[in-house]
Amino acid sequence: MKISADIQAFQTRLGHEFSQPELLLRALTHSSISSPTRPDNQRLEFLGDRVLGLTMAEALFEADKTASEGQLAPRFNALVRKETCADVARQIDLGAVLKLGRSEMMSGGRRKEALLADAMEAVIAAVYRDAGFDVAKALVRRLWGKRIDRVEDDARDAKTALQEWAQARGQKPPKYVEVSRKGPDHAPVFTIEVTLESGETERSEAPSKRQAEQAAAKALLQKLEAAHG
Incomplete structure (x- = not known):
């Protein structure tokens, strides 16, 4: 053939x-x-x-x-x-x-x-x-x-890990906010911001909200682990 x-x-x-x-x-x-x-x-x-x-x-x-x-x-x-x-x-x-x-x-x-x-x-x-x-x-x-x-x-489920980190310190669950959505409907890019009650925050973008939330949570966890050990 x-x-x-x-x-x-x-x-x-x-x-x-x-x-x-x-x-x-x-x-x-x-x-x-x-x-x-x-x-x-x-x-x-x-x-x-x-x-x-x-x-x-x-x-x-x-x-x-x-x-x-x-x-x-x-x-x-x-x-x-x-x-x-x-x-x-x-x-x-x-x-x-x-x-x-x-x-x-x-x-x-x-x-x-x-x-x-x-x-x-x-x-x-x-x-x-x-x-x-x-x-x-x-x-x-x-x-x-x-x-x-x-x-x-x-x-590793970053969102779950971040929520456990916050709860272990007496904080409310992290808040996730859609900051922006760009690109055409068939190929969107979402920017999500996650914020802790104590003020720490991070942003990430991805082709889906779920991926962007996970990426933002992972980025914030890495920042927290570097700061607090």
Whole structure:
């Protein structure tokens, strides 16, 4: 099967040359452009989610042989959540080769976090179907890279930790305020400010309110830990 230059370039970025390139094309096909003769990537997404999950569960199980289930679970969630999958997708510029319908393309689908995350899982499944679990596992661990090593920091729920810090000192829960929202509807950027009753404050921006709140809380925690030890 002959493939286009942009798909060939994506295979290079991905680090896997498909013996069945039709699997990759299916993984890149969004439901907005699917047809009876052009199936979308939803079934592959379902499978890829499981391949990713098993890969990360095994990686965490092997990396820390003394960790309890309660310690492993938040680390696992941090590695397989949509934000992380979308971040990996952006790393290999997956959005550039997504097959989208006109309306989805016009609304910025190539940059949408949910679409990127779903397609990343579908691509993982395509590699699994093309070359087997060991190849798919090696690819995932390479693409996720240092995210696996630093997962303890990423798994920490900064908002919860900051609230516990405040409560331990007799303060009210932190307040989060949306300072601004900029950019188009399909690619917004939120700026969130968090403030403690004692006056300490920090701001952060991100593509979603939740991410911006977590980033602001993390930044304030780091400031507090540096100041108070």
